[in-house]
Amino acid sequence: MGSALDEVTKGSNGVAGGAHDFYGEDSATHDQLVTPWTFSVASGYSLLRDPHYNKGLAFTEKERDAHYLRGLLPPVVLSQDLQEKKFLTNLRQYEVPLQKYVAMTDLQLEVLIRFIIQERNEKLFYTLLVDHVEELLPLVYTPTVGEACQKGKILEILKNWPQRNVQVIVVTDGERILGLGDLGCQGMGIPVGKLSLYTALGGVRPSACLPITLDVGTNNQKLLDDEFYIGLRQKRATGQEYAEFVHEFMSAVKQNYGEKILVQFEDFANHNAFELLEKYRTTHLVFNDDIQGTASVVLAGLIASLKLVGGTLADHRFLFLGAGELTLFILCYMKAGTGIAELIALEMSKKTNAPVEEMRKKIWLVDSKGLIVSSRKGTLQSFKLPWAHEHEPAANLLEAVQAIKPTVLIGTSGKGKTFTKEVIEAMAAVNAKPLILALSNPTSQSECTAEEAYTWSQGHAIFASGSPFDPVEYNGKTFVPGQANNAYIFPGFGLGLIMCGAIRVHDDMLLAASDALASQVKEEHYAKGLIYPPFKSIRTISAHIAAKVAEKAYELGLASRLPQPDNLVKFAESCMYSPVYSNYR
Known part of the structure; x- marks a missing residue:
């Protein structure tokens, strides 16, 4: 009679052997390269984390159904040959031999840095992020994260996720990833990065966080032509098909996780982001960081700045520069979730008990055609109309500053160098401490640099930006710029x-x-x-x-x-x- 060890180490053919035989590494033949049923049936998340049996994207459609892998992998099936080709393509891009060695070692051990730290040792990952947040934040979130980056049965797919007590979902459809545009399925780095910060900065348990990408295709032809692309190879779904798919997702989320599940929409294109927020704000716990988070962090900076510039918010005049449709939406969206300008008006209304309509008159907007004024109402988009005040036209930002004499200048144009020397000097000419917020990301698209703001205002400006800037030395004094970071x-x-x-x-x-x-x-x-x-x-x-x-x-x-x-x-x-x-x- 064989020993107990012999029994557990028999392969699927019943032949006794050593530990390696149990894993099918020594005695397996071509016909035996299947899941070893003798000890246990590996499925779902556990199967993907088992380096002995995980095949990554090589799992077939049949295997994905049988082992509850739907939703845990991108939809494409890559053969082992194509996986090998993809790895070699990436490997050959390294120029330093040590980098190639590290990459090969990582492949052999299947312990990429993120896998080692976050999945194998999540406490070490978050300890590093908490203790070195100022150094590591740009690596797991903006700007670096942008570089890393089937309809039906959605409820069943959600049930494949091993954690049952999910409390927050960050979801994207990959259409507007930072400044990189449509990345399709490869936009997954955004929800992963956001949820890392939910844990490290907000203390939400990692097991309560679920990153999701809704793969509805991509209009990025480069990705569609890429043999290594892991998403659906089709143009983006739109219209009713898109709306029905998202609605199925939102319904399944609530059914599976309950009424209190927080869904954060992330990096959706503007034509979908605002519609989704408006549609689901009354039926779900939803939040859009691009719209609502941006507004809240900017308002916080303005409230704090009152200690330096004096007065109340209602005592100040605000001038926004936003050149495009998206930035203007974020500035003044007034239906679902509140944009920056509207949130400022709402705060002033709350503090003064005055109608919000009156408070809007203290806020001015400049678009690509100049100052938004009432004489332009016939040609303005509807969301700009509440900001079209009575005033003479101004053709550009400099003219608007000279005419309005704002105390606060806020840039969300997405266009660098728009706060020119003349504009900053004009702000300094009418304000003892002009407040300059250059919020566009990345640094190259900031309306001005910290050094420019401090130098051109002769050290009088109070400055904050969307991207980080180093401290500036001017006239023997060190100025430390703030960062209006949604984090x-x-x-x-x-x-x-x-x-x-x-x-x-x-x-x-x-x-x-x-x-x-x-x-x-x-x-x-x-x-x-x-x-x-x-x-x-x-x-x-x-x-x-x-x-x-x-x-x-x-x-x-x-x-x-x-x-x-x-x-x-x-x-x-x-x-x-x-x-x-x-x-x-």
């Missing part, structure tokens, strides 16, 4: 929604998040000209934002987790995931 807002905002069991997002929650962020700017930060706190304290910042968002949800009757905790800041901190190693004895 200040969305991790804490999401934590606040989750910890109170919110069922909907309300504009007042965005205002609460802005106030909470502004309150974290301390005197030592103001002394350096900062209007945003340093990222090194982001976990504390996120806890305060979460507390204020939850408090507003309770006040509005939108929180389902009762009773309300006495100290929401401490409760937020207690809810935050800790990447510190646990003791096992």
Whole structure:
């Protein structure tokens, strides 16, 4: 009679052998290259994480159905030969021999850096990100993440995901990935990166996060012609077909995870982003960081800047430069979720008890045709009409600054060098401390640099940007530019929604998040000209934002987790995931 070890190490042909035989590495023949049924049946997520049996994109359609792999892999099936060809193509792009060695070692061990740290040792991954957030944030999020980057049965596909207690989903369709455009299925790096920050900066448990790409095809012909492209090889679905697919997804998400699942729309093209937010804001817990997160973080900077420039928001005049349709939508979208200009008007209305329509008159917009004024109403798109005030036309930004004399200049044009020397000098001529926000990303598209803002204003400007700039030395003084980064807002905002069991997002929650962020700017930060706190304290910042968002949800009757905790800041901190190693004895 054989030993127990002999029994568990018999292969599918019943032949006893050693440990290697159990894994089919020594005795397998061509006909035996199938899942070894003797010990267990590997399926789903477990199968993909098992280096002995995982075939990646080489799993056939039949195998994907049999082993619950639908939705866990991109739709394309790549043969082993094509996988080998793809790896060699990538390998040959390295010029340094050591890089090739590392790549080969990674392939052999199947432990790519992200796999080792985040999936094999997620606590080490998040410890690194928390402890070195200012250094590593640009690598896992903007700008670097952009470089890394079937209808029906969606509910069944969601059930293939191994984690049952999902609380936040970041979803994209890959059509507008940062400044890179349509990346189709390859836009998955965006939701992955966002959720890394939900955990590292907001303390949401990794197991509660689910990144999703809705693969509806791509209009990027380069990808369609690429034999290594892993997504659907078809033009993007549009119209009713697209709407029905997204609706099936949203319905399945709620059915599978419940009413309190947070869905964050990310990097959808503008024609879909606003429609989706408007359509689902009353039926789902939805959030769009590009629209709502941007608005909230900009408003926070403006609130904080009042300590430096004086007065209330309603005492100031705001001039926006936004050249394109997308940026103007983000500026002033007023139906679903609030754009920057509208959120500023809403905040002023709340503080003064004046109608929001009156507050809009303090906000001016410049588009590609000049200042938006009432005489242009016959040719304006509908979303621009509330900002078309009575005034003489101004053909360009400089003329608009000279005519309006704004105290705050905000750029969301996506076009670099538009805040010229003449424009900054004109701002400085009418303001002791002109507030300049150059928000366009990446750095090359910033309306002006930090050095230009400080130099051209002779050191009087208060400056913040969308992309990071180094400190600037001017006239013997060091100026530290702030960064209006959405990562200040969305991790804490999401934590606040989750910890109170919110069922909907309300504009007042965005205002609460802005106030909470502004309150974290301390005197030592103001002394350096900062209007945003340093990222090194982001976990504390996120806890305060979460507390204020939850408090507003309770006040509005939108929180389902009762009773309300006495100290929401401490409760937020207690809810935050800790990447510190646990003791096992």
